Amino acid sequence: MLCLIKQVPDTRNITLNVLREDGTVNRQALPAIVNPDDLFALEMATGIKDKYGGKITAMSMGPPMAIEVLKDALSRGADQAILLTDKKFAGADTLATSSLLEWAIRKYGELDLIFCGRQAIDGDTAQVGPQVAEKLDIPQVTFAEAIEYLSENDIVIRRTIDNGYERIRGRLPLLITVTNTADHPRPPSIKRLMFWKKANTKNSVKSIQEQEKLSEKGLLIPVWGLEEIGCSAEICGFAGSETWIKNVENVKLISRNPKLFDTTEQGIKNLINELVEDHII
Amino acid sequence: MENGVWVFIENDSGTVADISYELLGKGRELADRLGSELACLIIGHQISDTAPELIAYGADKVYVADDSQLTHYLTLPYARIAVDLIKEFRPSILLIGATSIGRDLAPRIASNVRTGLTADCTDLQIGEYKFGKKTWKEILLQIRPAFGGNVIATIVTPETRPQMATVREGVFNRHPADSFRRGQVVQLNPVLTDQDMILKVVERVKAEKKVNLKSAKIIVSGGMGVGSKENFEIIHELAGVLGGQVGASRAAVDAGFIGREHQVGQTGTTVRPNLYLACGISGAIQHRAGIQESNRIVAINTDLHAPIFSIAQYGIIGDLNEVIPKMINAYKNKD
Numbered sequence: 001m002l003c004l005i006k007q008v009p010d011t012r013n014i015t016l017n018v019l020r021e022d023g024t025v026n027r028q029a030l031p032a033i034v035n036p037d038d039l040f041a042l043e044m045a046t047g048i049k050d051k052y053g054g055k056i057t058a059m060s061m062g063p064p065m066a067i068e069v070l071k072d073a074l075s076r077g078a079d080q081a082i083l084l085t086d087k088k089f090a091g092a093d094t095l096a097t098s099s100l101l102e103w104a105i106r107k108y109g110e111l112d113l114i115f116c117g118r119q120a121i122d123g124d125t126a127q128v129g130p131q132v133a134e135k136l137d138i139p140q141v142t143f144a145e146a147i148e149y150l151s152e153n154d155i156v157i158r159r160t161i162d163n164g165y166e167r168i169r170g171r172l173p174l175l176i177t178v179t180n181t182a183d184h185p186r187p188p189s190i191k192r193l194m195f196w197k198k199a200n201t202k203n204s205v206k207s208i209q210e211q212e213k214l215s216e217k218g219l220l221i222p223v224w225g226l227e228e229i230g231c232s233a234e235i236c237g238f239a240g241s242e243t244w245i246k247n248v249e250n251v252k253l254i255s256r257n258p259k260l261f262d263t264t265e266q267g268i269k270n271l272i273n274e275l276v277e278d279h280i281i
Numbered sequence: 282m283e284n285g286v287w288v289f290i291e292n293d294s295g296t297v298a299d300i301s302y303e304l305l306g307k308g309r310e311l312a313d314r315l316g317s318e319l320a321c322l323i324i325g326h327q328i329s330d331t332a333p334e335l336i337a338y339g340a341d342k343v344y345v346a347d348d349s350q351l352t353h354y355l356t357l358p359y360a361r362i363a364v365d366l367i368k369e370f371r372p373s374i375l376l377i378g379a380t381s382i383g384r385d386l387a388p389r390i391a392s393n394v395r396t397g398l399t400a401d402c403t404d405l406q407i408g409e410y411k412f413g414k415k416t417w418k419e420i421l422l423q424i425r426p427a428f429g430g431n432v433i434a435t436i437v438t439p440e441t442r443p444q445m446a447t448v449r450e451g452v453f454n455r456h457p458a459d460s461f462r463r464g465q466v467v468q469l470n471p472v473l474t475d476q477d478m479i480l481k482v483v484e485r486v487k488a489e490k491k492v493n494l495k496s497a498k499i500i501v502s503g504g505m506g507v508g509s510k511e512n513f514e515i516i517h518e519l520a521g522v523l524g525g526q527v528g529a530s531r532a533a534v535d536a537g538f539i540g541r542e543h544q545v546g547q548t549g550t551t552v553r554p555n556l557y558l559a560c561g562i563s564g565a566i567q568h569r570a571g572i573q574e575s576n577r578i579v580a581i582n583t584d585l586h587a588p589i590f591s592i593a594q595y596g597i598i599g600d601l602n603e604v605i606p607k608m609i610n611a612y613k614n615k616d
Contacts, residue, residue, distance in 0.1 A: 011429030012532075036535075098392055122428065124548055125400035126384050130356075131392035139480050140356055142385045156483065162381045163542055164487035170480040180535060242397030246410055246422065246435040253569050258580065258596035263604055265611070271579070271595055272611040280556045280577050281499065281523055281612070 001045045001056045002105065003115045004132070005073050006035040007066040008122040034069045037117025039076070039185035041178040044147065045115045046077035046186065052150060055079045057108070061089055061100060067201055070221060074196040075188035082108070083201060086225035091238030094123075098131030099240050103231040104224060105136060114175040118143055126177070133175035141168050142177045195219075285318040286311050287372040287443065289363065290335060291382055293487075294352070295328050299450060299495070300378035302338050306456035307405055307448070308376055309339035314407045315419055317373070318342060322366060324359050326352040329466075336464035339456060346469040350478060353485060354382045358477040360389040362469070367394055372443045374421050376405070379447035387447050397438035398445040399423035403452050403547060403570075410437045420444065426547045430567030451495040451551040492526060492542045494550045499525030499558075500575075502545055505532045506561020506582060506601060513538050515605050516560060522609050528552070530562045546571035560601040564589025581605070 009030035045056045058073035060066045061084040070081035084104050092100065105111065114133075119126035126142070133140035141157045145165070149156035153171045160179055199219040205211050214220040226233055233239055261271040275281045288308045291298040305321065312319040320342040321335055332343045346362050367375065367390065375390075377383040379401050391398035404424035410417045420437055421444040427434040438444040494500060501520040507513055513527075520527045528545040529538065545552055546568040557575035561582060562568060569592045572578060580593035581601045590596045597604050 011431075093397065094388065095391065095395065095397060098388075123400070125388075125398075127388035127391070127398060127400060130385060130388035134360070134389045134392035140385070140389070141480070142356075143381060160381070160541075161485075161487065163492075164485070166482050166486075167484040168480050169483045181537070242395070242438050242441045243399055243423075243436050244397075244410075244412070244439060246437050248427070248432050248434045251426070251431060251433055251566055251570060253566070253592060254573050255591050256594060258590050258593040260596045260598065263597060263599035263607070265607055268597070268604060268607040269611045271597070272608065272615055274595070275556065275577065275579075276615055278577070 001048065001054055001113045001115065002108065002111050003038070003042050003045050003056055003058050003073065003078060004101065004128070005038045005042070005058050005060045005069050006117070006120050007032050007060065007062050007069040008035045008120050009033075011121050032065065032068065034072050035117050035120045035122075037119060037178065037180055039117070040180050040182045041115040041117045041176075042073055042076055042078065043183050043185040044144070044176070044178050045113070047183060048113070048147060048150065049077065054112070057082060059084065059101075059104065059108075061085070061092075061097060061104075063090075064201065064203060067199075067204075067221060071196050071199055072188065074199065075192040076186060077192075081221050083221055083223045084225075084229070085223055088226050088233045088237045088239075091241065092236060093241035093243045094125055094127040094131055095242050096236050096238070096240030097128050098135055100229070100231065100236040101128070101132050102135035103229045103235075105132070107224070107229055112172045114138075114173070116175070116177045118177050118179045129175060129177040136175070138173045138175055139170055140175045140177070141170065143179045144176045145179055145182045147176075284371045284373055285320055286315070286374040287376070288319070288321040288340070289375065289377045289383070289386070290321050290323040290331070291378055291380060292323060292325050292328060292331065295325065295331060297323075297331055297334065298378060298380065299455070300380060300383075300448070302455040303450070303453040304376045304378060304448060305335065305339040307453040308374075309456060311374060311405060311407060311421070312341075315373070320344065320370075320372065322346070322363060324351055324362055332466045334458070336462050337458040337460050339462070340464055342465045342467060344467045344469055346471045348471050348473065350473055351471070353482050354386075355478070355480060355482065356385055356389060357479065358471070358473050359386055360393065361477055362471050363390050364393045366469075367443060375443040375445045377445070377447050379449045383447050387445060391445050394441075394443075396441040396443060396445055397436075398447070399425055399436045399438070400447050401425050401548065402446045402448050403433075403551070405446060405448070410439055412439070421446065426567060426570065430547055430565065430570060449547070449549075449551060494526055494528055494543070494545060494552050497526035497552065497554050499523050499556045500528045500545065500552055500554045501525050501558045501560065502528035502530065502562060503533055503538065503560050504530035504562030505536065506563075507533060507538060508561075510538045512602070515602065519558070519560075519605050519609055522612055523556075523558075525554075525556070525558075530568050531565065559589050559593070560605065562589050563587045564592065
């Protein structure tokens with residue numbers, strides 16, 4: 001099993017100290033976290049491992065610091081991890097990301113199940129999962145909540161649809177995107193956390209001896225760049241992106257000073273009366 | 282210019298989804314601006330009756346793929362039919378609703394034909410784009426909130442076709458139907474392979490669509506301040522008394538207080554009610570952007586500094602658990 005993980009800036013709670021004077025967001029000032037939905041994907045994979053066995057590989061494309069999300073995945077249940085990092089991967093839109101992931105996954109080899117989070121909070125596109133499935137020429141089940149049955153090559157998945165749910169029967173291999181209504185992610189285990197704490201990549205550990213020591217303990221996380229993956233630079237990063245940003249503007253919303261009413265019976269009565277007089281209610 | 286604007290029409294047993302009418306309206310505007318044709322594609326079973334209606338709402342051409350195996354949406358056959366048509370007719374623009382179906386289908390198509398795709402657009406325009414010495418004229422400007430809604434980005438797909446975008450429900454208004462419009466209906470004969478049908482829907486449970494935020498006159502919305510799933514009852518109660526619909530912030534939906542179909546904001550439904558009552562909602566920028574066209578906004582929040590107050594006409598600084606029962610009482614005893 002493969003689990004695709006993304007490191008994202010935590011855009012959920014943007015406070016005033018991450019806003020620059022001109023109102024733009026200082027991305028660096030936001031904490032970098034595992035994309036929340038990806039943890040639900042990892043949980044689904046780990047649940048399958050608990051029940052049926054198998055091995056989980058966590059894979060992430062990102063800057064070198066994305067090793068942190070892989071270590072998080074390892075301490076929650078992944079068995080091994082691969083970091084895809086290269087300067088040439090930067091500036092990728094979802095199409096370029098999926099092209100690179102296709103190459104990396106083909107290099108990785110045969111898989112039964114690929115899990116992704118429903119969507120990432122920094123872009124909210126929900127596109128990379130289906131784009132990868134298409135490129136690998138395998139079916140997809142998006143917005144999955146639970147795997148209800150699994151055998152050699154038969155699988156039944158419950159997925160959410162607008163206003164309801166569906167049960168889908170399919171066959172492996174399959175790519176599944178997981179919603180945050182699925183089983184809640186387990187916390188990292190202390191034992192695993194302590195074990196993986198020292199994990200690193202060879203790019204970050206200078207001395208050969210140190211690298212060998214990590215490698216012996218199984219703590220050297222493989223890094224794949226353009227060369228290792230063997231794809232052309234044309235298909236990944238900015239070069240492989242077909243959506244370009246024309247311009248970015250700060251959001252200008254209406255700014256009002258509301259008329260305040262107090263919480264007394266009379267205060268609230270006054271508000272209701274005003275709304276009634278204006279034919280609002 | 283090129284080969285026109287296309288809209289993917291979503292339907293449930295022959296009933297066309299609201300978003301598809303909205304996209305036909307916007308698609309018509311874009312096609313007129315480009316001086317090109319507006320085509321649409323509908324896939325399903327026993328759907329031929331929809332064609333005249335789709336033409337009345339703006340389509341010049343309707344492609345119909347009708348097969349009993351296509352009654353319900355399935356990723357692979359739907360994507361293949363769309364991909365085959367795109368490769369044959371090379372549309373310049375393809376618009377798809379950002380529904381659970383559209384979000385499953387659109388990336389699959391874009392990945393296959395290797396083109397750009399912009400999710401959740403809040404506006405679409407035709408314009409020019411310059412990069413270095415090159416200028417692209419009359420291309421689609423795909424405008425969407427980015428970075429948690431704090432910025433609005435304009436995205437372009439200059440080099441590949443179709444220029445693909447998904448759009449949330451409620452962003453565009455549908456145009457009035459014109460039953461005198463004439464158009465062409467093209468019946469397709471989809472040939473489905475075993476590989477296309479490898480996934481089967483074994484059960485499908487769909488609630489009658491009860492939530493209709495888009496056309497609601499009054500919306501009472503709850504946020505994290507409501508505190509729990511159980512306490513959302515108080516929001517339902519106030520909505521019931523006022524004859525309104527129940528909405529929710531993204532945070533409340535993510536916390537599992539209420540279903541996603543209630544989510545208001547740019548990643549949920551953009552709303553324009555006569556009255557929007559925000560209870561215990563701090564007012565993340567996506568939320569405020571999704572409600573700013575409301576006629577009146579009332580905010581109830583314990584935090585005087587909550588951003589929701591910057592968009593509200595009326596505010597009550599206080600605990601919703603205390604305020605809402607008083608509101609219900611005041612409304613029932615109004616003069």
